[in-house]
Amino acid sequence: xxxxxxxxxxxxxxxxxxxxxxxxxxxxxxVNKIVNVFFYGEATSDQWVLIDxxxxxxxxxxxxxxxxxxxxKGKPAAIILTHGHFDHVGALEPLLEEWDVPVYAHExxxxxxxxxxxxxxxxxxxxxxxxxxxxxMFPNHGIDxxxxxxxxxxxxxxxxMAGWKWVHTPGHTExxxxxxxxxxxxxxxxxxxxxxxxxxxxxxxxxNKHISGPPRYFTSDWIKAKHSIEELAALSPKKAVTGHxxxxxxxxxxxxxxxxxxxxxxxxxxxxxPH
Numbered sequence: 001x002x003x004x005x006x007x008x009x010x011x012x013x014x015x016x017x018x019x020x021x022x023x024x025x026x027x028x029x030x031v032n033k034i035v036n037v038f039f040y041g042e043a044t045s046d047q048w049v050l051i052d053x054x055x056x057x058x059x060x061x062x063x064x065x066x067x068x069x070x071x072x073k074g075k076p077a078a079i080i081l082t083h084g085h086f087d088h089v090g091a092l093e094p095l096l097e098e099w100d101v102p103v104y105a106h107e108x109x110x111x112x113x114x115x116x117x118x119x120x121x122x123x124x125x126x127x128x129x130x131x132x133x134x135x136x137m138f139p140n141h142g143i144d145x146x147x148x149x150x151x152x153x154x155x156x157x158x159x160x161m162a163g164w165k166w167v168h169t170p171g172h173t174e175x176x177x178x179x180x181x182x183x184x185x186x187x188x189x190x191x192x193x194x195x196x197x198x199x200x201x202x203x204x205x206x207x208n209k210h211i212s213g214p215p216r217y218f219t220s221d222w223i224k225a226k227h228s229i230e231e232l233a234a235l236s237p238k239k240a241v242t243g244h245x246x247x248x249x250x251x252x253x254x255x256x257x258x259x260x261x262x263x264x265x266x267x268x269x270x271x272x273x274p275h
Contacts (some may be wrong), residue, residue: 109175171225213268
């Protein structure tokens with residue numbers, strides 16, 4: 001199924017589409033239809049990084065946000081990918097035609113970014129709402145950015161993001177990563193967990209805030225997904241942003257993560273999954 005069909009014919013827009021906010025001084029969150037794109041770097045900085053690349057056809061929106069945020073300072077120093085699902089790399093190939101910068105991802109994600117593998121199709125039996133039912137129509141193909149993609153450093157450092165570490169958080173995909181800054185306890189979780197019930201069309205549209213596991217319809221390994229959330233919770237993040245939904249912090253974040261883990265198989269996993 002091609003990208004044009006998925007975007008033109010599926011009701012995948014939230015009321016937050018086009019909304020942007022400075023979550024912390026050096027991180028700007030922009031909602032591109034149903035997914036978040038992040039711009040790392042203080043406003044007007046001439047050194048910045050793009051984290052994930054949104055939905056198909058989002059190139060101009062992302063470039064325009066970058067120009068406004070960084071006052072036309074040009075291209076990013078790098079692009080960091082939490083993973084390669086279509087809603088996180090949708091505009092990546094067109095952006096690279098414009099920018100031609102290095103893209104960093106986990107080694108296990110590289111086959112999906114070099115044209116060698118496709119992701120499994122969406123699981124319509126995952127339950128939780130209409131988005132799951134529609135998920136087989138979502139693009140599941142890999143892309144080929146072999147010229148630009150690079151393996152993340154094995155020491156956990158994040159290129160062009162001093163003070164940050166990447167954490168391998170598989171489950172949603174084999175090479176999914178999250179980013180953590182110990183200095184202020186800030187977490188960019190990607191889709192390791194999200195703050196909206198992504199399977200429900202109503203919640204996707206309204207963006208009602210509620211911690212949920214990774215989107216059910218695209219998650220490949222639930223045992224690893226739970227372990228990844230446990231690892232992130234053990235970091236005691238003070239504030240978190242995720243691939244879908246609004247930011248969460250403090251006691252709300254701590255209590256919500258605990259509740260999700262305590263009731264993981266009831267609250268997070270597909271309804272047809274044997275326990």
